[in-house]
Amino acid sequence: MKRCAACEVEIEGTWATCPLCGARTEGEGVPDPVPAVPLEFSRRRVLAMLFFASLAVILASLAAQLLFNRGDDGVGVLRSIWLGVVALWLVVMMAVRKRRNVAKGTAYLVILLGGVSAYWDYLTGWNGWSLSYAVPATCACSIVAVLIAVRVMHTEVGEHIVYSWMTAVLGLVPVVFLALGWVRHPVVSIVCGVLSVIALAVQLASLRETRHELAKRLHL
Amino acid sequence: MTRRTWVRLDNASTMFLAARSDADPKVFRMTAEMDHDVDPVVLQKALDATFDRYPLYRAVLRRGVFWYYLQDSDLRPEVVAETRHTCAPIYQADERTLLFRVVHHRRRINLEVFHALSDGTGALWFLTDLVTAYVSLRFPDDPAVRTDPGRHGVRVEGGVEAGGDRHELEADSFARYFRTREPAAGGASPRSRGLGRFVGASTERAHTVRGTRTPDNRTRVVELTMSAADVLALARAEGVSLTSYLTALFFRSVRAAEESTDAVSTLGVSIPVNLRQLFPSTSARNFFTTVRLEHTYGRGDDELGAVCRDLDAQLRAQTTEEALGERVRRFIRFERMIVLRIVPSPIKDLLLGLLNRASNRGLTVAISNLGNIRLPEPAASHTTRILFHVSAVRPQFCAVSYAGRLTLSFTSPFTETGHVREFARFLSSRGISVTVSAARVTEEELSGVGPAGEGDLR
Numbered sequence: 001m002k003r004c005a006a007c008e009v010e011i012e013g014t015w016a017t018c019p020l021c022g023a024r025t026e027g028e029g030v031p032d033p034v035p036a037v038p039l040e041f042s043r044r045r046v047l048a049m050l051f052f053a054s055l056a057v058i059l060a061s062l063a064a065q066l067l068f069n070r071g072d073d074g075v076g077v078l079r080s081i082w083l084g085v086v087a088l089w090l091v092v093m094m095a096v097r098k099r100r101n102v103a104k105g106t107a108y109l110v111i112l113l114g115g116v117s118a119y120w121d122y123l124t125g126w127n128g129w130s131l132s133y134a135v136p137a138t139c140a141c142s143i144v145a146v147l148i149a150v151r152v153m154h155t156e157v158g159e160h161i162v163y164s165w166m167t168a169v170l171g172l173v174p175v176v177f178l179a180l181g182w183v184r185h186p187v188v189s190i191v192c193g194v195l196s197v198i199a200l201a202v203q204l205a206s207l208r209e210t211r212h213e214l215a216k217r218l219h220l
Numbered sequence: 221m222t223r224r225t226w227v228r229l230d231n232a233s234t235m236f237l238a239a240r241s242d243a244d245p246k247v248f249r250m251t252a253e254m255d256h257d258v259d260p261v262v263l264q265k266a267l268d269a270t271f272d273r274y275p276l277y278r279a280v281l282r283r284g285v286f287w288y289y290l291q292d293s294d295l296r297p298e299v300v301a302e303t304r305h306t307c308a309p310i311y312q313a314d315e316r317t318l319l320f321r322v323v324h325h326r327r328r329i330n331l332e333v334f335h336a337l338s339d340g341t342g343a344l345w346f347l348t349d350l351v352t353a354y355v356s357l358r359f360p361d362d363p364a365v366r367t368d369p370g371r372h373g374v375r376v377e378g379g380v381e382a383g384g385d386r387h388e389l390e391a392d393s394f395a396r397y398f399r400t401r402e403p404a405a406g407g408a409s410p411r412s413r414g415l416g417r418f419v420g421a422s423t424e425r426a427h428t429v430r431g432t433r434t435p436d437n438r439t440r441v442v443e444l445t446m447s448a449a450d451v452l453a454l455a456r457a458e459g460v461s462l463t464s465y466l467t468a469l470f471f472r473s474v475r476a477a478e479e480s481t482d483a484v485s486t487l488g489v490s491i492p493v494n495l496r497q498l499f500p501s502t503s504a505r506n507f508f509t510t511v512r513l514e515h516t517y518g519r520g521d522d523e524l525g526a527v528c529r530d531l532d533a534q535l536r537a538q539t540t541e542e543a544l545g546e547r548v549r550r551f552i553r554f555e556r557m558i559v560l561r562i563v564p565s566p567i568k569d570l571l572l573g574l575l576n577r578a579s580n581r582g583l584t585v586a587i588s589n590l591g592n593i594r595l596p597e598p599a600a601s602h603t604t605r606i607l608f609h610v611s612a613v614r615p616q617f618c619a620v621s622y623a624g625r626l627t628l629s630f631t632s633p634f635t636e637t638g639h640v641r642e643f644a645r646f647l648s649s650r651g652i653s654v655t656v657s658a659a660r661v662t663e664e665e666l667s668g669v670g671p672a673g674e675g676d677l678r
Contacts, residue, residue: 007641008648012657019442019658020641035325036660036669037305042435
C-alpha cells in the first residue's frame with residue numbers, strides 16, 4: 001500500500017500524492033477500491049466559456065453599432081434598448097467576476113461604465129450627456145461606495161488601498177473635462193470633484209500603507 | 221384492474237425533497253466490501269430475490285397537489301457497474317424511477333438510496349439481506365450457508381434486530397407510534413412527523429465552512445479505516461461515548477484546517493438519532509430525529525477532553541427518552557397545523573427549503589454514527605468492511621463499526637480535505653494506524669488515471 005510520511009497514513013489505490021496533504025507518497029500501489037469516475041463537466045470551464053462567449057457578444061454588439069448611422073435616425077430606439085441590455089450584461093458580468101474584491105470591482109465598473117456611456121453618447125449624436133452627467137455621477141458614486149464598503153466589510157488595507165486611490169483619482173477626471181470646457185452642465189462634475197478631494201484626504205491618512213503596497217506591487 | 225397502493229410521504233421525508241440541491245441530492249450510499257471481486261450476475265440474482273421481499277423499494281415518488289406520495293410500481297432494479305460518481309442524483313422530478321440503485325465495483329457492493337425513501341437503518345436491512353442472498357448464491361457449498369437464505373437479521377448493538385421481515389409500503393413509523401388523537405398518559409410519547417425536528421434548536425448561528433465546490437457537484441468522499449477498539453479506548457480515556465469523542469475531534473480538525481479562525485466562534489453539529497431504539501419498528505421508512513450540539517471556542521476550556529465532555533453532556537441530555545418524547549410532542553403541534561396541510565406542495569417545498577436554509581446556518585458539520593454492526597452468517601465470513609456516507613451540504617462524516625474495524629467516511633461539497641488531514645494526523649499521532657481511501661474529484665486528481673483507477677501501481 002502507498003504511504004504518506006507526513007500524515008503517517010496508509011493509502012489505498014494508486015495515489016502518487018497524498019489525497020489529504022498533497023505530499024508525494026511512498027511504496028507500492030494497490031488496486032483502488034473506488035473507481036476514478038471522469039468529470040461530467042467542469043464548473044470552472046463552463047464559467048470560463050460563458051465569460052468569453054458573453055464578452056464576444058458584448059464586443060460584437062458594441063462594434064456593430066458603427067454599421068448604423070450616428071444620431072437618432074437609422075435604428076433609433078432599438079439602439080438604446082440594445083445598448084442598454086449590453087451595458088447591463090457587461091456590468092453584471094464584471095461585478096460577478098470581481099465580487100471577491102469590492103474595491104477592485106468598483107474601480108473596474110467606473111472605467112467600463114464611463115467608456116460605454118461616452119461611446120453611447122457618441123453613437124447618438126454626441127449630446128454631451130455622458131460627460132455632464134453619466135461619467136461624473138458614476139465616479140462620485142464609486143468614491144462613496146468604496147469608502148463605505150471597505151469599512152463595512154472590514155477589508156484589509158492592502159486589499160483595497162490601490163483601488164481606493166484609483167476611484168479617488170478617477171473622481172478628478174470630470175474636473176479635467178470641466179477645465180477643458182467639454183462639460184455643458186457643471187453641477188455633477190463639481191460635486192464629484194469635491195468628493196474626490198475628500199477621498200484623497202482620507203487616503204493621505206494611510207500614506208505609509210500605500211507606499212508599502214506600491215513598493216510591493218512595483219517591486220522589480 | 222387492481223389499483224396501485226400508495227402512501228403519503230411524511231414531513232421528515234418531504235424535507236429531503238425540499239432540501240435537495242445540485243451539490244447535495246440527498247442520496248446516501250451504504251457499502252459492503254467483500255473478500256473477493258463481486259460477481260455481477262450473482263449479485264443481480266440476489267437483488268431480484270431481496271427486492272421481492274421489500275415492497276417499499278418498489279416505490280416511485282410522485283407529486284400530489286398537497287403532498288408527495290410513494291406509489292407501487294412494476295419497475296425492476298438492475299445491478300450496474302460504477303460509472304457515475306458516488307451519490308449521483310436518484311430522484312428527478314417527473315421521472316418514474318426506483319428510489320435506490322445497486323452499484324458494484326471490484327470488491328464493493330454499494331446500495332445508494334434517496335433519503336426520502338429510507339434512512340440508514342432501513343437501508344442497512346436491505347443491504348444485509350442483499351449481501352446474505354449474494355453470498356448464499358455465490359458460495360453454495362459454504363458450510364455457513366443455511367437452507368433458507370431469506371430470513372436473516374442484522375444486529376445493531378443497542379438497537380433492534382430486524383431484516384428478514386417483509387418491508388411493506390406501509391405508513392411510516394411516526395404514524396404508527398404517534399398517530400393517536402390524545403397523547404397517551406404515562407409518558408408514552410404522542411405522535412409527530414417531524415418537520416420541526418429539522419428546525420428544533422438549530423435556529424442559532426454557527427460558524428460555517430467555506431471552500432471550493434467540486435468541478436461537477438460530485439460529493440467529495442474520503443474514507444478512513446482504523447481499529448474500532450483503539451479509538452474506543454481513546455474515547456473511554458476521556459470518559460465519553462465514541463460519538464461525542466469523534467464529534468469533538470471533528471470540531472478540532474475543522475478549526476485546525478482553517479487558516480484564520482475567529483477567537484470566539486461557535487461550532488454546531490447535527491446528529492441523527494435512530495428512534496427505533498426507543499420505539500421498536502420494522503418499517504424501513506425514515507424513523508429518526510436529529511439533535512444539535514454546539515461548542516463555543518474561545519470561552520473557557522477548549523482542550524479536546526473538555527469539548528468531549530461538554531458535547532457528551534449535551535448529547536446525553538438530548539437523547540433521554542423524556543427529551544426525545546418532549547421533542548416529539550413539540551413537533552406534533554407543528555404537524556397538526558391545518559395551514560401546513562392545505563399548502564400546495566410547490567409552496568411547501570419552498571417554505572421547507574427556507575426553513576432548511578435557516579437551520580443550516582446553525583450547523584458547521586454533521587455526523588452520523590450507525591454503531592457497531594454484526595452481519596449474520598454467511599454474509600459475515602465474506603464481508604471485510606462496511607462503510608456508509610451521505611451526500612452533504614457541509615462537511616460531514618458517517619461512522620460505522622464492523623468486525624473490529626471503524627470506518628469514517630468524510631463527505632463534503634468542497635474539494636478541500638484539510639479537516640480530514642487534521643483528523644487522520646491526530647489519530648496517527650496517538651498511535652492509531654489509519655488507512656485512507658479517497659475518490660478522485662478534481663481535474664488534477666483525475667488526470668493520468670484510467671477509469672478503473674489503474675494508475676501507476678509502482
